[in-house]
Amino acid sequence: LAIFIYYAVLMPQKQWITLDIGVWESPFIYRPDKRQEAWRFVSYMFVHAGVQHIIGNLVMQLxxxxxxxxxxxGLRVGLVYLAGVIGGSLASSIxxxxxxxxxxxxxxxxxMGGYFMNVLxxxxxxxxxxxxxxxxxxLIIVGTDVGFALYRRFLVEGAVLRVSFVAHIAGGLAGMTIGYVVFNCYxxxxxxxxxxxASILAYFACVVFAVIxxxxxxxxS
Incomplete structure (x- = not known):
């Protein structure tokens, strides 16, 4: 939230509504042309596409x-959360x-993926x-958020900056595997x-493939 406020207020732009060039130049955002800066595969989670985006993420997390x-x-929840963040960026890069x-x-x-599997x-x-x-x-949260992500990705005409939505899917899959195991054996x-x-080894194999x-x-490249 603090990083969002920094880009939205201290660097005046259209960030309250959508992405703008100030965010594109951020050292936190994941950019394919700067993927050799490995921290971006994690730090992208601190930057958001606009006020709707950050509110949706905050509500979901709370x-x-x-x-x-x-x-x-917190340790187990943090483990699942970070697995989704890293898995999301690596999947998007592929x-x-x-x-x-x-x-x-x-x-x-x-x-959400881990929570969903436990409910089932x-x-x-x-x-x-x-x-x-x-x-x-x-399902309502997922439908709303994914719908908004697809809208930003494919239907916003004239958008200078487009961002991937693949992290949603990969994060959900990470939650349905690692998250399910972690939350199920509380x-x-x-x-x-x-x-x-078993889930850690499978996840690690996917990470190695993504790095290669x-x-x-x-x-x-």
């Missing part, structure tokens, strides 16, 4: 993050290699109406759960 932290504590990336949607969708798995143990409400709530020792190590792709195969 609504999901606070309840998850109350049950699973499947949308010519576009920039901003926002914390990868991390937010990782939390434990649905029979819930009060039916409560379970339906939780699923509907998640009453167990995480390091003793073989599912955790960016070094040797990326069309953005």
């Amino acid at each position: 609504v999901l993050g606070i309840p998850l932290e109350l049950v699973h504590k 499947f949308d290699p010519q576009l920039a990336l901003v926002g914390a949607s990868g991390g937010g969708y990782a939390l 798995v434990n649905f029979r143990q819930m009060v039916p109406l409560f379970g339906v409400f939780r699923l509907a709530f998640i 009453d167990q020792k995480l390091l003793k759960d073989p599912r955790f190590w 792709f960016n070094i040797f195969l990326s069309p953005a």
Whole structure:
């Protein structure tokens, strides 16, 4: 939020509405032409495309993050969140290699993916109406946010700067794997759960592939 305010207020531009050149020059944004600056694969989560974007991310993180932290504590939630952020940027660099990336949607969708899987798995143990409400709530948030991301990506005419939405999908997948395992074994020792190590190994293999792709195969080179 502080970084958003800096670009929106201290560097006057159209940032309250949409991306502008001041954000494009930020050292935080992920840009394919500067992907050798490895911190950008993580720091892009601090920069947002406009007021709608940051409000959506904040609401998602507060609504999901606070309840998850109350049950699973900050370390586990942070692990899932960071897995979504890194997975989102690496996936975007492969499947949308010519576009920039901003926002914390990868991390937010990782939390949502883990939460969604837990609701599905434990649905029979819930009060039916409560379970339906939780699923509907998640689907409404996802539909709204993804719809807005697709609108910015494909339908905004004359947009000078376009940003990728692939991080939403990759973050959700990270949450449905690593997030599901982490949140599902809240009453167990995480390091003793073989599912955790299986998901970590699979995630690590994807990261290694993405790194090799960016070094040797990326069309953005």
